[in-house]
Amino acid sequence: xxxxxxxxxxxxxxxxxxxxxxxxxxxxxxxxxxxxxxxxxxxxxxxxxxxxxxxxxxxxxxxxxxxxxxxxxxxxxxxxxxxxxxxxxxxxxxxxxxxxxxxxxxxxxxxxxxxxxxxxxx
Amino acid sequence: xxxxxxxxxxxxxxxxxxxxxxxxxxxxxxxxxxxxxxxxxxxxxxxxxxxxxxxxxxxxxxxxxxxxxxxxxxxxxxxxxxxxxxxxxxxxxxxxxxxxxxxxxxx
Numbered sequence: 001x002x003x004x005x006x007x008x009x010x011x012x013x014x015x016x017x018x019x020x021x022x023x024x025x026x027x028x029x030x031x032x033x034x035x036x037x038x039x040x041x042x043x044x045x046x047x048x049x050x051x052x053x054x055x056x057x058x059x060x061x062x063x064x065x066x067x068x069x070x071x072x073x074x075x076x077x078x079x080x081x082x083x084x085x086x087x088x089x090x091x092x093x094x095x096x097x098x099x100x101x102x103x104x105x106x107x108x109x110x111x112x113x114x115x116x117x118x119x120x121x122x
Numbered sequence: 123x124x125x126x127x128x129x130x131x132x133x134x135x136x137x138x139x140x141x142x143x144x145x146x147x148x149x150x151x152x153x154x155x156x157x158x159x160x161x162x163x164x165x166x167x168x169x170x171x172x173x174x175x176x177x178x179x180x181x182x183x184x185x186x187x188x189x190x191x192x193x194x195x196x197x198x199x200x201x202x203x204x205x206x207x208x209x210x211x212x213x214x215x216x217x218x219x220x221x222x223x224x225x226x227x228x229x
Contacts, residue, residue, distance in 0.1 A: 045158075115165065
């Protein structure tokens with residue numbers, strides 16, 4: 001069965017950096033695009049970033065462009081989110097999400113990890 | 123970015139009620155609209171894709187309709203397990219955008 005397990009969350013000071021990871025299993029990882037979606041405490045869902053199945057294209061929400069970087073390692077079935085210049089409004093649960101296809105558009109999210117909490121606070 | 127306006131933001135309903143949630147896109151997104159259900163403390167679950175395709179395992183009381191800019195999620199007869207927050211998501215245009223959510227509560 002499909003499993004997505006995030007790790008790496010924690011408390012970081014404003015302006016700091018953090019890398020969260022997602023270990024994928026149960027499907028042909030190299031055939032699917034992957035997303036990161038976040039949810040601030042008590043708030044709604046916000047799409048953050050996407051990486052194409054082969055890593056060749058990456059897309060970002062305007063709110064994170066230039067600060068957060070998505071990457072993947074298909075040999076390890078891993079997807080990462082490097083977060084730099086973190087701000088208070090980056091606080092939230094970060095979900096790793098499998099795309100139903102290889103491209104960012106015209107597809108859906110079918111499997112979600114349990115999420116990892118990132119707290120940006122001094 | 124395509125703005126997704128979901129309404130209402132919350133509603134109170136009784137078991138057996140018919141519930142309708144709407145999502146309006148700021149521009150034409152064809153049928154590239156999905157609905158997700160999120161129960162408290164749980165991860166979101168895909169209910170409907172392509173505006174109207176109910177996912178396997180989702181009860182038939184859930185249905186979706188619409189195209190272009192106006193979309194609807196309908197629960198024909200609300201059950202206790204349906205109390206949750208519902209989100210729409212457009213995947214037609216980059217960046218992907220969610221609606222603000224509709225919290226369905228018990229009356």
